[in-house]
Amino acid sequence: MNNLLIDDYPILVLPKLATEIGLNEAIVLQQIHYWLKNSSHYHDNRKWIYNSYPEWQKQFPFWSERTIKRTFSSLEKQDLLHVGNYNKAGFDRTKWYSVKYETLNQLVARPSGQNGPTIMTKWPDAIGQNDPTNTRDYTEITTETTNNNILSGNPTSPSIPYKEIIDYLNEKAGKQFKHNTGKSKRCIEARWNEDFRLDDFKKVIDIKTSEWLGTSQEKYLRPETLFGTKFEGYLNQQPQPSGMDQLERMKHDESYWD
Structure with a gap:
């Protein structure tokens, strides 16, 4: 047996x-x-x-x-x-x-x-x-x-919030991605199946929009890049100050020039 x-x-x-x-x-x-x-x-x-x-x-x-x-x-x-x-x-x-x-x-x-x-x-x-x-x-x-004690066979994990994730990306990056396209859904689903959840997606979006928005890297603010195989690395990345943040520090923080 x-x-x-x-x-x-x-x-x-x-x-x-x-x-x-x-x-x-x-x-x-x-x-x-x-x-x-x-x-x-x-x-x-x-x-x-x-x-x-x-x-x-x-x-x-x-x-x-x-x-x-x-x-x-x-x-x-x-x-x-x-x-x-x-x-x-x-x-x-x-x-x-x-x-x-x-x-x-x-x-x-x-x-x-x-x-x-x-x-x-x-x-x-x-x-x-x-x-x-x-x-x-x-x-x-x-x-x-x-x-x-046979399992019921009904999945109990929460449904994947494709729309909420893409809507948040569109809002933060000024984009117009669709939440129901196959490529976007596949990327999100792959990360979701690795136990990442909505807050993780939002954090990655926040980190990368802060870093890439208004730069030559802005073109990579898209689902297949953000939610691809580098997702966990992005999630654990320390947020980078934006250009405006650095400008404000230059204006008001004397230690910036030390």
Whole structure:
């Protein structure tokens, strides 16, 4: 039998939970719930786990560190995690996490339909008011877990905002690009699939328009250049002062001439 099917720890995902909070978020939350069972870190009346992002990536090797950061941030914004800092070193900013079951209980109490089951009664090792605790190891694959934890197949990642990205470029660069042309969409989609998001596109546009607008490089203020394979390099580039910025500094900052 194929090793990929049985020789590794399976990651369990409940379709309804993924629908409610997002697929990546459901995966991480379920795993945190599992790890908390075995945690020996007890503070403020609850168990905690912690890890650096590189260590988290070892737990989720199929994701980039960027995706993991975004997923944890989403869980925090949805108020599904307690966040603490119990590090011994004051300079250590590693976050500690515990599942916010009170928020989760409110979420999962809503049935999926008029007579539909709730999430909590299906969640392995659930901690609910009337739910039994199941302590079986996650490596055990049974018909029940297979049937209850098949992914829904519906993508939960946000839709790509082609129009908003191109409109922002047009506004900043004074252009008239169309958001629905194949070339522009392919460039945007390629970067989006690398886990870059709207704020990243806007930042690249801001950096390069500030640098290129009004220069011979202005012709490169186009989707295929800005959103091409050099996108990440542009994103991490330090913004360059524009010609007007330099002129203002020359006029008012005596240290410019030092």
